Amino acid sequence: MADPLLITLLPSADVDLGRWLLSHYEISYTERPHAPIFHVLALKSWGVGADDYPLFVRGGDKFGGIEKLLPELEAAAPAALKLLPDPDQNPAQYKQVDELQHYARWKMGSDVVNWSYWNLLKYKSVVWPSITTQVPVYEKLTCLVAFRVVRALMYRGLKLDQSVANASLDRIHQGWDKFDALLSDGREYLVGDRLSFADLALATSGGPMILAQGYHGMLPNHALCPVFMQQTYQELRQRPTGRFIQRIYDQYRLPQLLCV
DSSP states (O other), X not given: OOOOEEEEETTOHHHHHHHHHHHHTTOOOEEEEEOTXXXXXXXXXXXXXXXXXXXXXXXXXXXXXXXXXXXXXXXXXXGGGOOSOOTTTOHHHHHHHHHHHHIIIIIIHHHHHHHHHHHHTTOHHHHHHHHHTTOXXXXXXXXXXXXXXXXXXXXXXXXXXXXXXXXHHHHHHHHHHHHHHHHTTOOSSSSTTSOOHHXXXXXXXXXXXXXXXXXSSOOOOGGGSOHHHHHHHHHHHHSHHHHHHHHHHHHHSOOOOOOO
């Protein structure tokens, strides 16, 4: 039987979270990455919505997005691999994990997307591996000859401009402040005494802001990024939250090639 499929937008933080979940739960799969804009067409061809990525296809079942994928994988996982506290036995920890993952992914993570895309898309050579690695040839060719069009569509779709990017960076620093404060007591994990979904959510959502080693979405080469971005990456990497993110990758992300 063929491996399940993971349909992706290559650099997305939630896509890297999906890859990590599958690896954590010891599920083999084949990834089919798509370039920005084209990923929407690919998702529609599978009969799901534009935001239903990563899309996990196994047999006749389709699970679009982390909110559908996580419960499916968690329900079948042995106790040693579970990432969510039991909501009946430990409701307080379950609530804390849910609140922290939501903040990391949907609040701070959205700002990471805004700041990163606004700045990186100005430099085609820098962002090229992130948007075209292992995508279909026709998608790569289209991006090659119509990169400015793709960029304009992305800016328009995400409603990006310099003021949005500036405000997003301010909120990213606020997010770092929040997690720095939480980690100030020396805890090993965000919640409780074992790895949880909150840890993976913070690692993947914050990973692009430190160019985390182990992130599988082809993050840009630090040396090729503009100096002001290098300075931001370096500053955030050295803070407690940045060090926490890299440690979670180092300890819990198994070495893995892009599964295409």
